[in-house]
Amino acid sequence: TYLEQLQKALDFIRDGNRFLVVSHVQPDGDAISSTIVVGWLLEQLGKQAVLMNEGKVPVRLQFMDRSAMIINYSLSQPTEKFDRIIAIDCADFRRIGLVSTLFTEDAQLLNIDHHPTNDAFGAANLIRVDAAATVEILYDLIEHGAIPLDKEAATAVYTGLLTDTGGFRYSNTTPRVMHIASRMLAEGAPAHFIANLLLEKMTKAQLLILQRGLSRLLFSEDNKIASLYITYADMAETGAVGDDLEGLVNYALNVEGVEVGILLKETENGEVKVSMRSAGMVDVSAIAQSFGGGGHVRAAGCRLEHGILETTTLVVNAVREALDK
Numbered sequence: 607t608y609l610e611q612l613q614k615a616l617d618f619i620r621d622g623n624r625f626l627v628v629s630h631v632q633p634d635g636d637a638i639s640s641t642i643v644v645g646w647l648l649e650q651l652g653k654q655a656v657l658m659n660e661g662k663v664p665v666r667l668q669f670m671d672r673s674a675m676i677i678n679y680s681l682s683q684p685t686e687k688f689d690r691i692i693a694i695d696c697a698d699f700r701r702i703g704l705v706s707t708l709f710t711e712d713a714q715l716l717n718i719d720h721h722p723t724n725d726a727f728g729a730a731n732l733i734r735v736d737a738a739a740t741v742e743i744l745y746d747l748i749e750h751g752a753i754p755l756d757k758e759a760a761t762a763v764y765t766g767l768l769t770d771t772g773g774f775r776y777s778n779t780t781p782r783v784m785h786i787a788s789r790m791l792a793e794g795a796p797a798h799f800i801a802n803l804l805l806e807k808m809t810k811a812q813l814l815i816l817q818r819g820l821s822r823l824l825f826s827e828d829n830k831i832a833s834l835y836i837t838y839a840d841m842a843e844t845g846a847v848g849d850d851l852e853g854l855v856n857y858a859l860n861v862e863g864v865e866v867g868i869l870l871k872e873t874e875n876g877e878v879k880v881s882m883r884s885a886g887m888v889d890v891s892a893i894a895q896s897f898g899g900g901g902h903v904r905a906a907g908c909r910l911e912h913g914i915l916e917t918t919t920l921v922v923n924a925v926r927e928a929l930d931k
């Protein structure tokens with residue numbers, strides 16, 4: 607049961623001394639917030655924590671002080687090995703990326719996640735697929751351990767909820783999410799500041815990349831599928847970074863009548879990163895999985911080693927088949 611999983615997770619933490627805490631590559635708001643909450647939690651329990659990610663913390667999330675403690679693996683090339691791992695917001699082992707090279711062969715891993723496609727890759731697994739965000743599960747863990755909240759934890763939990771629910775708008779915005787958010791406000795989470803920073807503000811590069819993306823909007827299947835793409839040259843020429851693409855796929859999805867919105871992004875090494883969003887008729891996680899990726903029913907992704915146009919054709923065809931069913 608979930609309660610047993612919570613207890614096992616706490617036992618896992620209490621039994622260890624020094625932990626490596628890692629979330630997924632290209633971390634989002636929930637990934638960074640979860641890393642911070644686990645770092646905070648370990649500190650409360652008197653444990654040592656090394657926080658790490660394959661990449662850097664998005665600039666917009668650096669307002670949380672503890673984010674400065676998240677080591678960028680790619681920049682610092684650490685060599686210390688770890689035998690106690692806490693992986694958060696990772697649907698499968700591959701999402702951990704290069705940080706997994708620091709695990710000892712006999713490493714014990716606690717897997718905390720909310721993705722329906724999670725394959726329970728840990729020695730201990732704390733998975734709740736009806737949680738809106740991994741921070742919601744961490745809230746359960748904090749409650750289960752009767753650990754008193756403070757403003758820092760409340761801010762990170764609130765941020766994870768806000769970002770993974772698209773500003774409390776997606777279908778995962780349950781009464782419970784609002785209840786927890788309310789408690790976090792009471793604990794001092796600066797809600798207006800966070801919403802302004804993460805939902806309203808745009809970088810100039812973000813607007814320029816939006817301009818390029820919209821100029822490539824392509825409709826198919828009687829306007830039920832809308833796709834757009836961003837080339838590596840677009841990124842270089844506008845000065846945009848990965849974070850600047852957040853939310854871009856929603857412009858495709860949000861057109862009236864569109865069932866699936868697709869964003870294709872060419873990466874530095876020539877791969878294409880695909881983001882899919884569904885209005886509800888199609889399970890995009892199944893499509894993503896068929897290409898080796900994963901995610902949620904309404905939000906999923908994968909990476910393909912083809913060009914942009916070929917990838918577009920492959921993915922659009924898969925979505926068309928799903929729509930026809």
Ligand code: 5GP
Nearest residue numbers: 697881882899900901902905906907908909
């Ligand atoms: P996004 O499109 O925003 O990158 O990701 C949407 C959802 O799909 C997220 O929940 C993310 O965890 C999942 N996702 C995106 N790319 C991949 C991937 O390559 N593999 C897996 N397993 N999940 C992915």
Ligand code: MN
Nearest residue numbers: 634636637695
């Ligand atoms: Mn995530």
Ligand code: MN
Nearest residue numbers: 636695739740
């Ligand atoms: Mn998440």
